[in-house]
Amino acid sequence: MTDSADVRDALASISNDYEVRRRLHAVPPHAVYEVSVEGTRAVCKVARGARADPSTEARVMSFVGRETVVPVPRILAVGGDWFVAEWRAGLPDDDLPLDAERARTLGAGLATLHDETAGAFEKTGFPRAEGGRLVVDARDAWTETVSDLLEDLRDYLADFGYADVAEEARALLEERPDLLAGSDDPVLAHGNYLPSHVAVRDGEVTCVIDWEHALVAPAEYDYWRTAMPLLGDSGDPDESGEFAAFREGYTSVRPLPTDSDRRSECFRLVNAVSYLKSLHLQRQRTGQAKARFAAHIRESVYETVRQFRAETER
Known part of the structure; x- marks a missing residue:
């Protein structure tokens, strides 16, 4: 699936007030989109392949956020093949040099x-x-x-x-x-x-x-x-x-x-x-x-x- 129909389906399952703004990444077997849910800026990660498991990833992130001081985006909603997490600014570019x-x-x-x-x-x-x-x-x-x-x-x-x-x-x-x-x-x-x-x-x-x-x-x-x-x-x-x-x-x-x-x-x-x-x-x-x-x-x-x-x- 190359469009955002799966993203829209995920968002529609949690709210009628949503917007798919842009695709951020599409590296198999996932895709990540910037979205808005009820006016809140967020990201939606969806499965785009059989080996993807966003649901488990979301549970891992929730565990880390709850049990450690390691900073992770807060999970807002989880489905079988997607999750929505809060938007976090300041993430690096892929080509950022490492010193x-x-x-x-x-x-x-x-x-x-x-x-x-x-x-x-x-x-x-x-x-x-x-x-x-x-x-x-x-x-x-x-x-x-x-x-x-x-x-x-x-x-x-x-x-x-x-x-x-x-x-x-x-x-x-x-x-x-x-x-x-x-x-x-x-x-x-x-x-x-x-x-x-x-x-x-x-x-x-x-x-x-x-x-x-x-x-x-x-x-x-x-x-x-x-x-x-x-x-x-x-x-x-x-x-x-x-x-x-x-x-x-x-x-x-x-x-x-x-x-x-x-x-x-x-x-x-x-x-x-x-x-x-x-x-x-x-x-x-x-x-x-x-x-x-x-x-x-x-x-x-x-x-x-x-x-x-x-x-x-x-």
Whole structure:
């Protein structure tokens, strides 16, 4: 659906006094519109694909707003495949440059989310909406959650010829569950805590949006999902001032778990596979650029798996 009929249907279910003003974003499998409901400026996020779940995202946001100091838009209404949230000014542009100061603020903000949700969940798993509230489809161990996550990625990537990449990573972690041993206790992971999703003013986080990738997971998972884009082309933490600032900001709020660096390559491996899904689902790269990036991810995943297996053989 390319027009706003689904948005109008959503708004009409809560009020006769509404207006669809403009489309803000349309990145599969969602679209986001600026709207007005009874004179109140708001945003409406609707599903535009089978893998979209705005209802769960809304419940996650409500949980964060209720249980933590992390600033999120207030949810005004929720439907099965849409939600309406209050308008929040000051959100950054996608192309906003990231400097060390902003990276430090992002680190502290992410650590605050993790610190304030530590102890809220007994096990890792997948958030979902049930009966108007947030529940977790939990697994007995983090390794099981990761395996199911990679299995889902494999099933999606099969249509694009990259199922082998997810399966290679999943097989490795089944062979070597020790690679994730010692991960910290579950927290609420944002899952996509990128600069374009975090508003910052005067060194403080003022709003966090786009919670569609939320997962109940060890904090390290979320830490590396955020940190990987800060590493630059080399992928070397020692060569990125922005990464150093991000780490400094994070550890100013809460420490990283013991042996976090040992597990970092494994977390980066899992996240690399998820980037393949985003590449095909969100369609933000096309043609040769898309093919080159996908080939780079495949090569990186296979090389990391080879290195881990070589360790086992020594």
